[in-house]
Amino acid sequence: MAEEAISNKRVMFKNYVTGFPKESDMELVTSSTKLNIAEGTKDAVLVKNLYLSCDPYMRSRMSKFDTLTITSSFQPGKPVGGFGVVKVLDSTHPNYKKGDLAWGITEWEEYSLIVSPQLLIKIPHTDLPLSYYTGILGMPGITAYAGFHEVCSPKKGEFVYISAASGAVGQLVGQFAKLFGCYVVGSAGSKEKVDLLKNKFGFDEAFNYKEEPDLNAALKRYFPEGIDIYFENVGGKMLDAVLLNMRVRGRIAVCGMISQYNLDKPEGVHNLTSIIYKRVRIEGFLANDFYHLYPKFLEMVIPYIKEGKIVYVEDVAEGLENAPTSLIGLFHGRNVGKQVVAVARE
Amino acid sequence: MAEEAISNKRVMFKNYVTGFPKESDMELVTSSTKLNIAEGTKDAVLVKNLYLSCDPYMRSRMSKFDTLTITSSFQPGKPVGGFGVVKVLDSTHPNYKKGDLAWGITEWEEYSLIVSPQLLIKIPHTDLPLSYYTGILGMPGITAYAGFHEVCSPKKGEFVYISAASGAVGQLVGQFAKLFGCYVVGSAGSKEKVDLLKNKFGFDEAFNYKEEPDLNAALKRYFPEGIDIYFENVGGKMLDAVLLNMRVRGRIAVCGMISQYNLDKPEGVHNLTSIIYKRVRIEGFLANDFYHLYPKFLEMVIPYIKEGKIVYVEDVAEGLENAPTSLIGLFHGRNVGKQVVAVARE
Numbered sequence: 039m040a041e042e043a044i045s046n047k048r049v050m051f052k053n054y055v056t057g058f059p060k061e062s063d064m065e066l067v068t069s070s071t072k073l074n075i076a077e078g079t080k081d082a083v084l085v086k087n088l089y090l091s092c093d094p095y096m097r098s099r100m101s102k103f104d105t106l107t108i109t110s111s112f113q114p115g116k117p118v119g120g121f122g123v124v125k126v127l128d129s130t131h132p133n134y135k136k137g138d139l140a141w142g143i144t145e146w147e148e149y150s151l152i153v154s155p156q157l158l159i160k161i162p163h164t165d166l167p168l169s170y171y172t173g174i175l176g177m178p179g180i181t182a183y184a185g186f187h188e189v190c191s192p193k194k195g196e197f198v199y200i201s202a203a204s205g206a207v208g209q210l211v212g213q214f215a216k217l218f219g220c221y222v223v224g225s226a227g228s229k230e231k232v233d234l235l236k237n238k239f240g241f242d243e244a245f246n247y248k249e250e251p252d253l254n255a256a257l258k259r260y261f262p263e264g265i266d267i268y269f270e271n272v273g274g275k276m277l278d279a280v281l282l283n284m285r286v287r288g289r290i291a292v293c294g295m296i297s298q299y300n301l302d303k304p305e306g307v308h309n310l311t312s313i314i315y316k317r318v319r320i321e322g323f324l325a326n327d328f329y330h331l332y333p334k335f336l337e338m339v340i341p342y343i344k345e346g347k348i349v350y351v352e353d354v355a356e357g358l359e360n361a362p363t364s365l366i367g368l369f370h371g372r373n374v375g376k377q378v379v380a381v382a383r384e
Numbered sequence: 385m386a387e388e389a390i391s392n393k394r395v396m397f398k399n400y401v402t403g404f405p406k407e408s409d410m411e412l413v414t415s416s417t418k419l420n421i422a423e424g425t426k427d428a429v430l431v432k433n434l435y436l437s438c439d440p441y442m443r444s445r446m447s448k449f450d451t452l453t454i455t456s457s458f459q460p461g462k463p464v465g466g467f468g469v470v471k472v473l474d475s476t477h478p479n480y481k482k483g484d485l486a487w488g489i490t491e492w493e494e495y496s497l498i499v500s501p502q503l504l505i506k507i508p509h510t511d512l513p514l515s516y517y518t519g520i521l522g523m524p525g526i527t528a529y530a531g532f533h534e535v536c537s538p539k540k541g542e543f544v545y546i547s548a549a550s551g552a553v554g555q556l557v558g559q560f561a562k563l564f565g566c567y568v569v570g571s572a573g574s575k576e577k578v579d580l581l582k583n584k585f586g587f588d589e590a591f592n593y594k595e596e597p598d599l600n601a602a603l604k605r606y607f608p609e610g611i612d613i614y615f616e617n618v619g620g621k622m623l624d625a626v627l628l629n630m631r632v633r634g635r636i637a638v639c640g641m642i643s644q645y646n647l648d649k650p651e652g653v654h655n656l657t658s659i660i661y662k663r664v665r666i667e668g669f670l671a672n673d674f675y676h677l678y679p680k681f682l683e684m685v686i687p688y689i690k691e692g693k694i695v696y697v698e699d700v701a702e703g704l705e706n707a708p709t710s711l712i713g714l715f716h717g718r719n720v721g722k723q724v725v726a727v728a729r730e
Binding site for chain 2: 098273277292293294295298299303304305306307308309310311313314315316317318319320321322323324327
């Protein structure tokens with residue numbers, strides 16, 4: 039075991055953010071670490087971070103006193119944290135040994151000492167891409183699966199609309215809904231993404247919301263009979279337009295509202311009165327509440343991946359130094375598919 | 385049976401309304417009618433209207449092309465319509481005979497020919513006030529009962545907040561919630577109403593929202609641990625403040641949004657992002673979906689009324705000529721309790 043110190047690149051959080059985050063809110067530093075756990079440190083694992091996940095919810099951790107979050111704010115002067123895929127280099131935890139792979143909460147650096155390994159989930163050695171555990175086989179996968187099957191209460195043949203539909207979660211919701219027998223329309227912010235939705239993910243229809251001056255009219259065009267299920271990823275004006283197009287007893291599963299996270303004051307939503315007469319249910323949810331379904335989810339999704347019945351598109355940035363740009367890009371829709379940062383490939 | 389024509393006062397709807405309705409949007413006219421059903425008219429009942437109900441939802445029927453309603457718009461030149469308590473004078477329907485009492489959809493006039501008596505529900509002869517069938521024993525009663533017990537999914541000890549709490553529905557929700565074992569706070573728009581909430585309906589706390597410059601601060605004062613259940617009657621700024629004070633897995637049952645009905649553009653609600661992290665459910669509902677529970681509801685509520693465990697406050701206007709003022713008054717909060725119009729007392 040290497041006792042000598044080794045260099046450890048880290049992405050540090052500089053200070054709390056208001057408005058859109060910038061790359062300069064983070065800083066790449068190089069410190070050093072040892073690749074073994076100090077004597078006396080119990081129940082810890084020392085890991086090499088292989089893949090790091092850029093997720094929209096991380097914006098909330100960049101604000102101070104954000105009472106909306108269930109996690110804590112990032113600490114200025116400490117590394118950014120989030121989901122990742124890790125390889126165990128050393129362990130004093132009975133469940134982990136050197137060479138194990140896992141996914142869960144880690145920090146944005148090359149090597150991390152994880153003192154709460156109960157937040158990690160072990161990865162079996164398979165021939166699936168390890169990066170998938172930041173996406174389809176990780177938190178976004180459970181989010182899409184539980185959000186659609188549990189929160190949306192879908193019925194065959196229903197009309198499903200998904201915003202931010204080519205993202206880490208949206209692309210899966212659309213594919214799950216198609217496999218379930220629904221009619222699925224998605225929106226995204228570029229021609230490239232719309233093409234993916236139609237040609238790669240098998241959505242029935244897709245449109246570029248940036249090219250629609252009247253979102254209400256666009257939705258009426260794609261859903262002449264109205265929307266049964268809206269999988270909400272964006273909020274604001276899109277939600278307002280959707281509310282005008284919901285069917286009686288429609289359901290809106292609120293996974294995220296990325297269009298609102300960087301505004302000083304969120305946009306107003308004006309059409310909520312329509313939920314009364316239409317008996318619409320709007321429900322916020324978090325993947326955290328559905329981890330008990332993870333084994334069942336894997337059992338369903340892994341064969342689908344192997345048979346090519348579900349595909350997953352990732353946008354992989356190479357190297358920890360590109361992590362800040364990748365995270366910032368999420369809030370400008372620059373990612374095409376799930377945004378991942380590859381720190382190391384072994 | 386009187387074959388000669390008798391005078392029939394009627395409240396006619398003049399034209400579609402934008403903004404706040406005015407008394408001049410309705411017109412009192414006197415026509416004549418016969419008190420028997422013309423030969424050949426099958427399955428009809430001719431009724432004397434005893435009590436007419438003023439309900440906030442009626443505002444939607446005063447607008448044209450309101451896609452939000454499940455009922456049709458009022459027809460200009462025809463009488464205003466709504467819930468009422470009626471006495472059968474003549475019947476060609478097998479279920480009804482002269483002298484029967486019923487409640488349901490009728491028109492704003494002294495005598496009505498009802499050609500769809502399937503929309504009526506028979507009233508047994510009891511010693512309860514007949515006007516109660518426009519309120520606690522009618523549509524508002526089912527609304528409160530189903531809204532609280534079915535839509536809110538209450539648990540004992542939960543923190544319940546009710547806006548427009550002294551109204552036809554709110555006063556009942558509060559009393560049902562207290563009987564169920566919840567902590568109940570209500571808001572209303574005058575000292576008199578707040579006194580009713582605390583001293584007559586047994587709410588734990590109550591406040592006058594017009595005296596609260598900061599609704600968020602007011603709610604934090606009354607709910608230091610947050611709100612589990614919000615029974616929504618008003619919408620707009622109140623909903624926005626409530627969203628900041630909901631507890632994890634809180635429920636918002638949307639019964640009405642009376643503050644929004646008369647606005648050209650409804651106010652924006654800005655704090656919806658908070659429903660994600662708190663996993664809040666917001667659900668619109670209508671009494672219509674719960675009429676199957678009506679017998680069970682009566683079985684519960686009638687003994688409570690007789691034992692004095694539930695009280696009901698009505699604001700009764702005397703005479704059909706006062707019906708327009710009574711309806712308009714709803715939208716200015718002038719009613720204290722359920723607004724009823726007594727057309728005739730027998």
